Amino acid sequence: MIAAMMVATTAACGDSGAEGGGGGDDQIVLGFSQVGAESGWRTANTKSIQESAAEAGIDLKFADAQQKQENQIKAIRNFIAQRVDVIAFSPVVESGWDTVLKEAKDAEIPVILTDRAVDSQDETLYETFIGSDFVLEGRLSGEWLVEEFADESGPVRIVELQGTTGSAPANDRKQGFGEAIAADPKFEIIASQTGEFTRAKGKEVMEAFLQAHDDIDVLFAHNDDMGLGAIEAIEAAGLVPGQDITIITIDAVRDGMQALADGKINFIAECSPLLGPQLMELVEQVHAGESVPKRVVTEETTFTQEQAKEALPTREY
Ligand code: AHR
Helix, strand or coil: CHHHHHHHHHHCCCCCHHHCCCCCCCCCEEEEEECCCCCHHHHHHHHHHHHHHHHHCCEEEEEECCCCHHHHHHHHHHHHHHCCCEEEECCCCCCCCHHHHHHHHHCCCCEEEECCCCCCCCHHHCCEEEECCHHHHHHHHHHHHHHHCCCCCCCEEEEEEECCCCCHHHHHHHHHHHHHHCCCCCEEEEEEEECCCCHHHHHHHHHHHHHHCCCCCEEEECCHHHHHHHHHHHHHCCCCECCCEEEEEEECCHHHHHHHHCCCCCEEEECCCCCHHHHHHHHHHHHCCCCCCCEEECCCCEECHHHHHHHHHHCCC
């Protein structure tokens, strides 16, 4: 199936000469490698990128990597072979990109990182990185918890559902949350495991946490989907999510916001998936040879249960 997708992508793109691949003389051709479709956030992100490309008149060659780095590397190599004008991708994990990024640089195809960073020491391998401050999202989550439990004597026992192992959001959110709760030794992370950013895995891992520990006070899930899966496990265990276990998640997609408004989640730090419009602007600038900032940080907020009730009627995703 992946091979078929790659072929379809390749077939859609002709050889381009100096102007780049297949989109006509003036049309910019953008090769985009997406992580996959693991979460509500990712679905909204893909929609934003596809709609924004269409609106900007950019010819988008889209490849879904199904959460595998090897598929992303293959897709980037295909984009290089097709001579697209610009490559953008959301790296599934942080490490292991230098070789393929060097190939793009040697081919003089500019690369834009979207949503997630790479840990490369050589910043000349990409033009810019647009996306959230994941450390801040984790820190805001931890700071809310510290304030919420300020009058509790402790211990406060926390379980953590991490995102995809090795991914920037998993690494950074863990770091930010850990830094914030280090303010008070009564906070203790008693279990921490990956739920791979999916609802199904979040449920499965939470079931295991509940079997191993009968004294969980708090769940910190690195995204809404894992939190929503965990809520199913908590309810199945006869507990009340949001009351017996305080739940903090990240993203603020519609289903997460609904659970927050319903009292099943207690706090969400927003991570906006609506990167499409800004990404297309950057693509146009980079293609025109204009200088762009090396880092573009997405504007975000946080939501309590009351704020979720207010925001839900006009929520875009
Ligand atoms: O990189 C962004 C993260 O990836 C989102 O928080 C998560 O839902 C997604 O899978």
